[in-house]
Amino acid sequence: MEIAATMEASQDEAKRRRRAITATILGNGFEWFDFMVYGFFAITIGQLFFPTGNELTSLLLSVATFGVGFVVRPIGGILIGMYSDRVGRKAALSLTILLMAGGTALIGIAPTYEQIGIGAPILIIIARLLQGFSAGGEMGSATAFLTEHAPANQKGYYASWIQSSIGFAVVLGAAAGTVLTLWLTPEEVKAWGWRIPFLLGILIGPIGFYIRSNVDETPAFLATTEKVKKPFSEVLSNFPRETFTTFSMVILWTVCIYVLLFYMPTYAVKTLKMPQSMSFIAGVVGGLIITVLSPFVGALSDRMGRKKILALSSGGILLLAYPMFALVVSAPTQTNLVIFQTVFGILIAGYTGPILAAFSEIFPTRVLSTGLSVAYNIAVMTFGGFASLILTWLIATTGSAMAPALYVIAAAAVSFAGVTLGFRDRTKPSL
Numbered sequence: 001m002e003i004a005a006t007m008e009a010s011q012d013e014a015k016r017r018r019r020a021i022t023a024t025i026l027g028n029g030f031e032w033f034d035f036m037v038y039g040f041f042a043i044t045i046g047q048l049f050f051p052t053g054n055e056l057t058s059l060l061l062s063v064a065t066f067g068v069g070f071v072v073r074p075i076g077g078i079l080i081g082m083y084s085d086r087v088g089r090k091a092a093l094s095l096t097i098l099l100m101a102g103g104t105a106l107i108g109i110a111p112t113y114e115q116i117g118i119g120a121p122i123l124i125i126i127a128r129l130l131q132g133f134s135a136g137g138e139m140g141s142a143t144a145f146l147t148e149h150a151p152a153n154q155k156g157y158y159a160s161w162i163q164s165s166i167g168f169a170v171v172l173g174a175a176a177g178t179v180l181t182l183w184l185t186p187e188e189v190k191a192w193g194w195r196i197p198f199l200l201g202i203l204i205g206p207i208g209f210y211i212r213s214n215v216d217e218t219p220a221f222l223a224t225t226e227k228v229k230k231p232f233s234e235v236l237s238n239f240p241r242e243t244f245t246t247f248s249m250v251i252l253w254t255v256c257i258y259v260l261l262f263y264m265p266t267y268a269v270k271t272l273k274m275p276q277s278m279s280f281i282a283g284v285v286g287g288l289i290i291t292v293l294s295p296f297v298g299a300l301s302d303r304m305g306r307k308k309i310l311a312l313s314s315g316g317i318l319l320l321a322y323p324m325f326a327l328v329v330s331a332p333t334q335t336n337l338v339i340f341q342t343v344f345g346i347l348i349a350g351y352t353g354p355i356l357a358a359f360s361e362i363f364p365t366r367v368l369s370t371g372l373s374v375a376y377n378i379a380v381m382t383f384g385g386f387a388s389l390i391l392t393w394l395i396a397t398t399g400s401a402m403a404p405a406l407y408v409i410a411a412a413a414v415s416f417a418g419v420t421l422g423f424r425d426r427t428k429p430s431l
Contacts, residue, residue, distance in 0.1 A: 080137020
């Protein structure tokens with residue numbers, strides 16, 4: 001009888017953990033799809049909502065508005081992170097997906113500048129602020145939720161599913177872009193086709209909310225007796241080194257996501273003069289690699305330790321950024337763009353697969369969501385949010401298509417130093 005009861009309890013625990021992974025990756029993937037599809041259609045949005053008579057200026061205004069969503073991310077990260085540490089991970093995750101869906105739906109239904117004038121870009125900015133506030137609280141809460149559900153020796157594997165869901169979002173966004181640009185004429189895409197991915201946000205909100213509101217709160221949070229009344233103050237007072245280390249490591253992560261994945265469709269079209277469908281196809285390849293590889297790398301980090309994998313991956317990006325950009329700049333073909341996304345897809349999975357588990361071991365449970373949200377969102381706002389704007393401006397000003405390579409190299413150097421000098425690996429390798 002005791003054996004049967006133990007087996008039943010073990011099966012219930014396994015089901016609970018599977019539900020936790022499912023709820024997190026679906027919700028996180030949908031949120032990232034909502035947030036990043038704007039970057040994929042930045043050119044069209046610039047033409048419709050920011051008409052200036054100058055194509056470059058319209059694009060700059062469009063990508064600047066993409067960055068606006070990042071300005072409020074630290075605020076969202078702090079407030080939702082505090083909410084998560086005080087009320088619970090489940091409540092915070094349910095809130096973030098509703099906010100994200102609302103912002104995305106607003107973009108999908110917003111009238112253009114031609115229809116309502118200055119009100120059009122104002123609506124887009126409001127929508128991006130909603131999305132940014134939501135995204136700010138998502139990563140810290142999702143990381144806390146998964147790592148606190150995970151067995152002690154599988155935190156890397158569990159947390160890696162968050163990065164896998166981001167890769168899945170890239171696949172969805174790039175696939176949507178591929179289908180739209182191949183099946184519709186440029187005029188149809190500009191007239192109404194670009195709205196389709198955003199309108200999916202109307203469906204994503206209720207579905208994601210239902211999934212997330214029907215999972216169990218994490219055992220670690222329920223067991224924590226030290227519910228901090230002011231987690232933000234405690235992070236600043238007691239964990240400055242941990243916050244700075246996390247910040248330095250996030251820099252490369254955010255550049256990988258927002259430059260090597262989200263910015264590449266715009267870069268391929270505007271700078272390399274490639275058809276938009278080609279850029280989306282390459283994006284599907286890169287996203288698939290990240291989706292599939294991230295859990296394997298996360299599991300590997302549980303056995304080998306996080307630090308080795310993080311150092312190898314960041315070092316690889318540092319060394320290969322320039323030659324990979326040189327490859328696509330010198331010969332902008334579909335094959336070379338796929339090679340580019342394949343190489344960086346592998347390296348991004350290597351770096352981002354174990355990184356959230358590493359962060360979860362830096363901060364204690366009582367301030368985990370707040371601590372990670374603060375460091376993560378400040379780095380993302382600074383180095384990711386306006387990356388598209390900075391790179392578009394740099395390329396236009398210098399006339400060099402290699403500007404993004406230098407940006408990636410600088411980020412990789414800082415994060416490599418953060419990993420090798422600042423990060424203390426607490427993983428107990430089993431090899």
